[in-house]
Amino acid sequence: MSIIVQNISKSYKTKKAVENVSFEVKKGEIFGLIGPDGAGKTTLFRILTTLLKANEGNASVLGFDVIKNYKSIRSSVGYMPGKFSLYQDLTVEENLTFFATLFGTSIEENYDLIKEIYIQIEPFKKRRAGALSGGMKQKLALCCALIHAPKVLFLDEPTTGVDPISRKEFWEMLKRLQQKGITILVSTPYMDEASLCDRIALIQNGLLLKIDSPENITKNYDKVIYDVSTKNRHALIHDLKNFPSQYSVYTFGEFIHYIDKQKKFNSQELLQYLKDKNHTEIEIKTAIVTIEDVFMDL
Numbered sequence: 001m002s003i004i005v006q007n008i009s010k011s012y013k014t015k016k017a018v019e020n021v022s023f024e025v026k027k028g029e030i031f032g033l034i035g036p037d038g039a040g041k042t043t044l045f046r047i048l049t050t051l052l053k054a055n056e057g058n059a060s061v062l063g064f065d066v067i068k069n070y071k072s073i074r075s076s077v078g079y080m081p082g083k084f085s086l087y088q089d090l091t092v093e094e095n096l097t098f099f100a101t102l103f104g105t106s107i108e109e110n111y112d113l114i115k116e117i118y119i120q121i122e123p124f125k126k127r128r129a130g131a132l133s134g135g136m137k138q139k140l141a142l143c144c145a146l147i148h149a150p151k152v153l154f155l156d157e158p159t160t161g162v163d164p165i166s167r168k169e170f171w172e173m174l175k176r177l178q179q180k181g182i183t184i185l186v187s188t189p190y191m192d193e194a195s196l197c198d199r200i201a202l203i204q205n206g207l208l209l210k211i212d213s214p215e216n217i218t219k220n221y222d223k224v225i226y227d228v229s230t231k232n233r234h235a236l237i238h239d240l241k242n243f244p245s246q247y248s249v250y251t252f253g254e255f256i257h258y259i260d261k262q263k264k265f266n267s268q269e270l271l272q273y274l275k276d277k278n279h280t281e282i283e284i285k286t287a288i289v290t291i292e293d294v295f296m297d298l
Contacts, residue, residue: 002027002152002183003048008057010043010206017043018206020057025185030178032197033187034291040206041187042082045156048185049079062151075103078145082157082187084137088130092121092140095129096147103148113180114143117173135166142173153177155186159193171196191292202295209298218289223247223297225287226267227255230279239277243270250296257287259297 003025010018018040025031033041046052048059050070058065064072086095096118100106111118121139124132129140138158145153155174159167171193174184186197194200195214202209202217210217230236233256240249240258248259258270267284274282287293 005059008054029198030184032200034194035203039203077152078150079154080145093125099144100147110149152183194291221289226258227287228258229283231281
C-alpha cells in the first residue's frame with residue numbers, strides 16, 4: 001500500500017475536523033476524497049504530508065510514518081495545496097527552478113516527467129505566476145509538485161475555480177501520470193469527478209461515509225430514484241415533500257429527484273397525486289443513479 005490511514009482524528013479546539021478516519025490507497029491508483037468544503041479533506045492532506053499532527057491514530061506514506069519519518073515523506077511526495085501557493089512575483093521558469101533546487105534536482109533532470117504539462121506553459125515561461133490564468137496556474141503548480149519525481153502525489157481540490165476545459169485536460173494529465181506508476185490522492189467537491197477515480201471515499205463533517213469504486217457505489221444503491229418535473233417547479237417541490245410516503249426530495253438539474261419509502265412503489269400513485277394538486281405537463285421517469293445521489297442519501 002502507498003498510503004495507510006488508521007483511526008486518524010483531529011480537532012481544532014472544540015471542533016472535530018476529522019474523526020476516526022481509516023483507509024488505504026493502493027500503489028499506482030487514483031484515490032479520491034469526495035466531499036464539500038469543510039468535510040475534512042484538507043486536514044487529512046496536511047496530516048499525510050507531515051504539515052499537521054493528528055490528535056489520535058497513525059498514518060504512513062510509502063511505508064514511512066508521518067511523525068517519525070517526516071523527512072523521508074517530504075522528499076518522496078508531491079503536494080499541490082488547494083490555494084495557489086507559488087511565488088506570484090516570480091516567473092513560471094523561476095518558480096520551477098526554485099522548487100527543483102529545493103529538492104536538489106533540476107528542470108532538465110526530470111523534464112521527461114513534466115514535459116507534456118510544461119510544454120503548454122513554456123511559451124509563458126517569462127511571465128510572472130501572478131499574471132497567469134487559472135488553468136495555467138494549475139499546470140505550473142502541478143509541474144512544481146512533480147519536478148523531483150515523487151512516487152505519491154497529493155492534490156487538494158486542484159480543479160476548484162478552473163474552467164471546464166482545463167478541468168478535463170487536468171484529469172487527462174493525471175491519467176497519464178498514473179500510467180507512469182505514480183500514486184495519486186486527490187480531493188474534490190465535484191461529484192462528477194468521482195467517476196474518474198479508481199476508488200473513492202465519500203466524506204462529510206470529518207466522517208467517512210463509504211469507500212468503494214464509483215461503479216460499485218452506484219450499482220449497490222438499493223433505492224429507486226425518480227426524475228420528476230411539472231410546469232410549476234416551486235409548487236412541485238412543496239407537494240412532493242408532502243406526499244405521504246416520500247423519503248427524499250431534492251433538486252437535480254432540470255428535474256426534482258424523488259425517492260419513496262415503499263419498496264414496491266407505483267409511480268402512478270404519484271402521478272395521480274400531482275394531478276389532484278393541479279400540476280400540468282407532468283413527467284415522471286426512473287433516474288440513473290449518480291455518486292451525488294448516493295452522497296445526498298448518506
